[in-house]
Amino acid sequence: MTIAPIAPPTSDALLPVYRRQPVEIASGAGVRLFDADGRAYLDFTSGIAVNALGYGDPGFMDALRAATEAGLVHVSNLYSTAPARALAESLVAKSFAQSVFFCNSGAEANEGAFKFARRWARTTRGDAATEIIALRGSFHGRLFGSLAATDRPAYRAPFRPLAPGITIVERDLAAIEVALSGGTVAAVIAEPVQGEGGVRVLSAEFLRGLRELTRAHGVALIFDEVQCGLGRTGRLFAYEYAGVEPDMMTLAKPLAGGFPMGAVLLASHIAATIQPGDHATTFGGGPFVASVASYVLERLSDEDLLAHVRENGAWLGDQLASLSLRLATVRAVRGVGYLWGIDTTALAGTVVAKALDAGLLLCSAGNHTVRLLPPLVARRDELAEGLAILEDVLA
Numbered sequence: 397m398t399i400a401p402i403a404p405p406t407s408d409a410l411l412p413v414y415r416r417q418p419v420e421i422a423s424g425a426g427v428r429l430f431d432a433d434g435r436a437y438l439d440f441t442s443g444i445a446v447n448a449l450g451y452g453d454p455g456f457m458d459a460l461r462a463a464t465e466a467g468l469v470h471v472s473n474l475y476s477t478a479p480a481r482a483l484a485e486s487l488v489a490k491s492f493a494q495s496v497f498f499c500n501s502g503a504e505a506n507e508g509a510f511k512f513a514r515r516w517a518r519t520t521r522g523d524a525a526t527e528i529i530a531l532r533g534s535f536h537g538r539l540f541g542s543l544a545a546t547d548r549p550a551y552r553a554p555f556r557p558l559a560p561g562i563t564i565v566e567r568d569l570a571a572i573e574v575a576l577s578g579g580t581v582a583a584v585i586a587e588p589v590q591g592e593g594g595v596r597v598l599s600a601e602f603l604r605g606l607r608e609l610t611r612a613h614g615v616a617l618i619f620d621e622v623q624c625g626l627g628r629t630g631r632l633f634a635y636e637y638a639g640v641e642p643d644m645m646t647l648a649k650p651l652a653g654g655f656p657m658g659a660v661l662l663a664s665h666i667a668a669t670i671q672p673g674d675h676a677t678t679f680g681g682g683p684f685v686a687s688v689a690s691y692v693l694e695r696l697s698d699e700d701l702l703a704h705v706r707e708n709g710a711w712l713g714d715q716l717a718s719l720s721l722r723l724a725t726v727r728a729v730r731g732v733g734y735l736w737g738i739d740t741t742a743l744a745g746t747v748v749a750k751a752l753d754a755g756l757l758l759c760s761a762g763n764h765t766v767r768l769l770p771p772l773v774a775r776r777d778e779l780a781e782g783l784a785i786l787e788d789v790l791a
């Protein structure tokens with residue numbers, strides 16, 4: 397069969413909601429992407445924290461082929477399939493959770509968690525406890541519910557009124573205690589490391605305080621690990637560094653190696669209150685994507701890979717700290733593992749554009765914060781290569 401070539405997309409055929417960089421990516425290998433002219437770019441974005449294994453990983457490519465062998469991509473949630481069950485069992489075995497709901501993105505996972513929190517709170521505490529609290533600096537997605545939990549004024553303003561029943565509170569335990577004491581809150585959602593909001597690592601002490609407060613008030617604690625989970629901090633789950641277990645956790649980005657997949661992990665007491673029909677999605681946890689995700693999860697749980705991220709991530713942090721002492725253009729650096737933010741005097745967009753010209757892909761996390769998200773497989777020499785380009789650009 398001959399397949400007719402597809403005409404290249406014209407720019408006005410794509411809805412202009414993205415400020416795209418002036419480059420068309422054509423292929424990838426390892427930690428590098430190549431444009432249509434064959435120019436190489438060292439990728440410190442990982443498709444915004446998705447491509448943890450880099451590009452063209454041989455094991456991943458084999459897993460893709462193996463996932464098609466049964467001839468199934470999708471069968472609907474009218475039936476169960478072995479790949480979805482296996483993936484859920486593996487996530488449960490590796491975490492605090494007792495069961496898992498699969499969906500297709502991070503925002504969807506968070507909105508699912510909001511519904512599960514309300515179902516649990518209504519069952520255990522009655523009709524009054526419905527409110528969701530999110531934190532200053534948060535990013536939980538851009539759908540109607542998740543946007544209301546996202547503290548980015550520019551993303552929110554054009555779409556007011558936002559979904560009701562969701563409030564942003566300061567990242568301060570006293571302020572959170574006041575919010576919880578009214579008895580109307582069902583859940584608090586927090587990113588253990590706030591990503592889009594400027595790369596802020598919430599301290600272990602703060603997370604422990606949050607756990608104590610939510611437990612004392614009978615409120616569900618949801619950790620959004622869509623960006624910071626699955627190895628990015630050098631632990632499989634970011635909550636591990638604080639020794640604090642949430643009641644629910646949301647995952648997405650790297651879970652299926654680039655195929656859309658989100659997940660809500662639920663502790664047993666929440667799961668026990670969920671009824672058939674409470675939530676659903678057509679594509680969630682299909683056999684192909686679940687099979688690929690099982691492979692990715694095994695790779696990202698590998699203790700050698702996690703130790704590599706912890707060690708090289710600490711080294712990266714040291715290098716960035718000394719870079720900030722050398723350069724007046726850097727105000728601060730924050731981060732952990734392979735997730736770092738650099739506050740710059742210049743606009744982050746300007747730094748990102750100059751780095752692109754110099755062959756390094758970066759993204760921003762706010763107007764004056766540049767974000768580094770290398771693939772988790774990036775070696776120290778590859779990190780050093782990116783740092784050298786970054787230093788030239790910032791100088």
Ligand SMILES: Cc1ncc(COP(=O)(O)O)c(C=O)c1O
Pocket residue numbers: 500501502503504506535536537538587591592620621622623624648649
């Ligand atoms: C912490 C966090 N939560 C949720 C989301 C939304 O995920 P998605 O874009 O898959 O809806 C993101 C995306 O950047 C994120 O970083």
